Amino acid sequence: MPIAAFEIKNNSDDIFVTEKLYTILDLDDKNKVTFMNKLNELLNNPEENEEGVYKINLEYPRWVKLKMTDSSDTTIEVIQDITEEMKEKLQIRRDRDIDPLTRLLNRRAFQSYMEQLLLKNPLKSSALVMFDLDNLKNMNDTYGHKWGDFYIKEAVQRLNNITQRNKMLLGRRSGDEFVLLLYGFTSKQEIEDCMNEFFSYIKDNTIKLPDGKDYSIGISAGLASIDSWPTDYEDLLNKADEVLYISKFNNKGNWTEL
Numbered sequence: 001m002p003i004a005a006f007e008i009k010n011n012s013d014d015i016f017v018t019e020k021l022y023t024i025l026d027l028d029d030k031n032k033v034t035f036m037n038k039l040n041e042l043l044n045n046p047e048e049n050e051e052g053v054y055k056i057n058l059e060y061p062r063w064v065k066l067k068m069t070d071s072s073d074t075t076i077e078v079i080q081d082i083t084e085e086m087k088e089k090l091q092i093r094r095d096r097d098i099d100p101l102t103r104l105l106n107r108r109a110f111q112s113y114m115e116q117l118l119l120k121n122p123l124k125s126s127a128l129v130m131f132d133l134d135n136l137k138n139m140n141d142t143y144g145h146k147w148g149d150f151y152i153k154e155a156v157q158r159l160n161n162i163t164q165r166n167k168m169l170l171g172r173r174s175g176d177e178f179v180l181l182l183y184g185f186t187s188k189q190e191i192e193d194c195m196n197e198f199f200s201y202i203k204d205n206t207i208k209l210p211d212g213k214d215y216s217i218g219i220s221a222g223l224a225s226i227d228s229w230p231t232d233y234e235d236l237l238n239k240a241d242e243v244l245y246i247s248k249f250n251n252k253g254n255w256t257e258l
Contacts (some may be wrong), residue, residue, distance in 0.1 A: 002081040008032070010073045016104050024064060026056065026083045042066075043068030053082065060138050079122065099172040102151060102156045109180075111233055114181045117169060118229045123184040126226040129195075130240040133160065133176040134218030134253055152176070155217050162198045179237070188225065195255050203253075220247040222253035 004021035097109035140148035169181040206214040222243030
């Protein structure tokens, strides 16, 4: 594992470094100002949920772990390149958190990510939405499970475009159930407009079935507004689920609001 260290004295323009430091940090210039700029840039890219770990490159990421010791006039820091370790760790997280068919967050990961998002962002107008695919069983029975999976993935492709990515979080609850967090909207009306536009969009954008028929993906939804946070996630989910089943029985192929 590549490891390096450096020492900076506040009253000196010199930086004392070990051999591998500039390779680890992708630095050519040994000027103190350049070095400090690079270090500050690094410290602005912490890896979430990893203490002392920072990302060097965003396009082709590499990670380093920093351990710093400060005194009144000197900073000493040890830097480890832990890129391979982080790649393995992130892959384990992806395998744990991601639904293999849809590449969406699974139910456990969705709750965790949602709770983190709402703690970090102003609540504004937000809602939790439960979706259920209509006629999935009929699709499986008529065309086979391969086309049932196709139906699910086409529905997910549309759900992924319901609004801007920085205003939504989407997860898969079970075979034909999906859960969506809409957050950071300016008003309740804006959320309602978003939902109405989505349901118009899926009705107008059909899929082609094996027998050549054009078919509109059927989705029913129940929406529960989030009035305060933190709140009990399971209670909120149950409210959205209850409204979803009102949609399934009284307003199938559309959405209902609590």
